[in-house]
Amino acid sequence: MGIDYNDVGLQVGLEIHQQLDTSSKLFCSCPTKLFEGPDEELAKVERYLRIGRSETGEVDPAALYEYMKGKKIIYLAPKGHVCTVELDEEPPHELNKEALSVALGISLGFKSKIVDEVYVMRKIVVDGSNTTGFQRTAIIALGGELFDEEGTVRIQTICLEEDAARRVRDLDGSAVYNLDRLGIPLIEISTAPDIRSPEQTLRVASRIGLMLRLTGKVKRGIGTIRQDINVSIKGGSKVEIKGVQNLEIIDKVVEYEVMRQLTLLRLRDEILSRGISRDDIEDKFLDVTEVFKESKSRLIVNNLREGNKVYACVLKGFKGLLKVEVQPGRRFGTELADYAREWGGVSGIIHTDELPGYGISVDEVKRLYSLLGADEGRDAVVMVIGPEGKCTRSLNAVVSRVKEAFIGVPKETRVANDDGTTRYMRPQPGAARMYPETDIPPVRIDENLIREAMKYVPRDPNAVYEELLTKYSLSHELSKQLLRSPYMLYFFDLVKEFSDDVVTPQYIASLLTIHLKGLKSEGIPIENITFDVIKYVLSMLRSGSLSKDGVIEVLREYASDPKKSINDLAKRYVKKDLDEVTRVISKIVESNRDELIKKKDRAFNIVMGLAMKDLRGKVDGKVVADLVRKLLDELLR
Ligand SMILES: [Zn+2]
Numbered sequence: 110m111g112i113d114y115n116d117v118g119l120q121v122g123l124e125i126h127q128q129l130d131t132s133s134k135l136f137c138s139c140p141t142k143l144f145e146g147p148d149e150e151l152a153k154v155e156r157y158l159r160i161g162r163s164e165t166g167e168v169d170p171a172a173l174y175e176y177m178k179g180k181k182i183i184y185l186a187p188k189g190h191v192c193t194v195e196l197d198e199e200p201p202h203e204l205n206k207e208a209l210s211v212a213l214g215i216s217l218g219f220k221s222k223i224v225d226e227v228y229v230m231r232k233i234v235v236d237g238s239n240t241t242g243f244q245r246t247a248i249i250a251l252g253g254e255l256f257d258e259e260g261t262v263r264i265q266t267i268c269l270e271e272d273a274a275r276r277v278r279d280l281d282g283s284a285v286y287n288l289d290r291l292g293i294p295l296i297e298i299s300t301a302p303d304i305r306s307p308e309q310t311l312r313v314a315s316r317i318g319l320m321l322r323l324t325g326k327v328k329r330g331i332g333t334i335r336q337d338i339n340v341s342i343k344g345g346s347k348v349e350i351k352g353v354q355n356l357e358i359i360d361k362v363v364e365y366e367v368m369r370q371l372t373l374l375r376l377r378d379e380i381l382s383r384g385i386s387r388d389d390i391e392d393k394f395l396d397v398t399e400v401f402k403e404s405k406s407r408l409i410v411n412n413l414r415e416g417n418k419v420y421a422c423v424l425k426g427f428k429g430l431l432k433v434e435v436q437p438g439r440r441f442g443t444e445l446a447d448y449a450r451e452w453g454g455v456s457g458i459i460h461t462d463e464l465p466g467y468g469i470s471v472d473e474v475k476r477l478y479s480l481l482g483a484d485e486g487r488d489a490v491v492m493v494i495g496p497e498g499k500c501t502r503s504l505n506a507v508v509s510r511v512k513e514a515f516i517g518v519p520k521e522t523r524v525a526n527d528d529g530t531t532r533y534m535r536p537q538p539g540a541a542r543m544y545p546e547t548d549i550p551p552v553r554i555d556e557n558l559i560r561e562a563m564k565y566v567p568r569d570p571n572a573v574y575e576e577l578l579t580k581y582s583l584s585h586e587l588s589k590q591l592l593r594s595p596y597m598l599y600f601f602d603l604v605k606e607f608s609d610d611v612v613t614p615q616y617i618a619s620l621l622t623i624h625l626k627g628l629k630s631e632g633i634p635i636e637n638i639t640f641d642v643i644k645y646v647l648s649m650l651r652s653g654s655l656s657k658d659g660v661i662e663v664l665r666e667y668a669s670d671p672k673k674s675i676n677d678l679a680k681r682y683v684k685k686d687l688d689e690v691t692r693v694i695s696k697i698v699e700s701n702r703d704e705l706i707k708k709k710d711r712a713f714n715i716v717m718g719l720a721m722k723d724l725r726g727k728v729d730g731k732v733v734a735d736l737v738r739k740l741l742d743e744l745l746r
Pocket of ligand 1: 134137138139190191192193194195
């Protein structure tokens with residue numbers, strides 16, 4: 110099904126958050142590195158969620174929502190990563206000048222207008238991810254633009270802010286956060302809603318990411334860049350999709366959100382055409398446990414044994430609508446289940462559009478309808494299982510979501526699943542949620558700061574691309590791959606150092622792209638491979654101590670266990686000279702002579718298999734193959 114995105118009036122805005130690679134955090138001198146060991150033994154601090162109030166005294170609705178969920182928060186404070194600033198026991202120190210310079214440099218790269226004075230503000234956060242109950246953020250620059258072939262995209266603001274604590278797990282009813290990430294500088298780049306298609310969203314996000322990497326001052330790896338996407342269509346709502354970490358699904362996220370909004374609008378039309386009104390949907394919840402007394406449904410039997418109840422409510426006139434697919438694999442019923450889970454804490458819902466199912470019989474469905482006095486041909490019934498309180502809270506949430514369906518698309522904050530579909534996260538926060546941070550004096554932007562910032566202005570991506578093609582003679586494909594690679598900047602440093610007949614720019618570029626990607630797809634944690642490690646293996650390659658295959662083997666073993674000594678690894682894969690390789694293969698051919706003559710056709714594979722067992726990584730596979738072919742030729746002729 111092709112969607113004409115112009116026709117539906119698609120508008121997309123991006124908010125890109127990228128961690129900066131500075132030596133210390135934004136408001137204290139803790140390092141910007143995450144704690145890596147096991148965290149069970151770390152010092153713990155318990156807090157209850159604070160509800161921030163804006164200047165007007167109005168409680169933020171999203172804050173209130175989290176408060177209603179009654180969360181206790183546990184903070185982990187690893188030594189050397191966290192000080193009293195993160196714990197909110199000491200006021201923040203002054204704004205980190207290195208982070209400010211990088212942010213200014215990036216702003217200049219986007220032709221954004223830098224403010225005269227930087228004011229740090231407090232932005233209320235509602236999930237406990239900040240010990241203070243707010244996040245500190247500062248506008249650095251306003252306006253600016255980004256060229257794209259479908260049209261220029263305006264930049265609205267560039268902010269410098271502190272990253273939040275890292276949610277590591279949930280412990281019955283409380284959220285556990287590691288404070289190591291709290292305070293790492295983040296740059297936030299917000300575009301105007303000028304993006305008009307899923308493909309353009311992907312291009313713009315990639316280009317912003319590339320420009321950030323070109324500064325050489327951003328972190329790389331999973332979780333260091335997060336994109337929020339705002340999507341709206343004509344007649345729909347502006348929906349926020351939070352924290353997309355994987356750039357590759359960004360176009361899918363937009364495509365699926367458009368699909369969802371269009372379906373919800375069609376659903377609304379269908380509801381209205383059935384002549385149902387909002388008032389027909391009543392928040393009347395009934396204990397229907399008795400219907401399932403003799404049930405064969407395992408799900409229900411197990412729950413009843415634990416003393417749980419089954420509660421139900423009728424959605425008048427909704428029969429068949431809960432199975433309408435809003436995104437691939439997600440139905441309107443799934444949207445209702447999200448609400449029940451988030452607000453009521455049940456694990457999901459059961460609805461009559463999917464029954465009989467879950468071992469629930471046709472007869473039970475009939476009795477359910479009759480107990481509720483509902484019309485089996487017209488109405489839908491939603492059930493939840495759990496203790497009474499949970500059940501009524503969950504059904505309340507379901508009913509309020511169903512009422513929204515009469516209007517169309519609710520204004521929501523959603524979160525992306527791995528396949529690009531999204532699920533409900535929370536209502537959208539209100540607008541009034543910023544107020545000044547009085548602990549930090551404003552910073553005047555003077556010439557010194559601008560001079561410092563010039564070091565970090567990213568180059569024009571098109572110029573970099575041209576340089577890869579002409580100066581280094583890389584192919585178009587390899588150049589594009591390199592520009593997408595988080596290791597791109599290594600290339601420019603490495604070609605300065607190497608670039609000879611053995612270690613060519615092409616080889617370096619394919620090592621940083623194709624080969625590292627290959628290791629990653631095998632599940633090897635390539636983020637352990639540092640610049641120094643790559644430099645080391647390349648110098649071994651140049652001196653003839655490692656073969657090209659050996660380089661990969663050493664990187665593979667090192668990444669899998671970076672505690673291993675890189676020197677020892679290189680020794681294990683030391684390149685064998687041609688005589689030695691010939692001896693090894695001759696010996697294999699000699700001792701399997703009879704078998705090889707008999708199995709003539711498979712002889713090559715047999716010898717290769719045996720030879721590589723011995724020689725893998727110590728000589729290039731191609732050299733082995735050539736020698737095997739030659740020796741077998743002599744034997745079999
Ligand atoms: Zn600190």
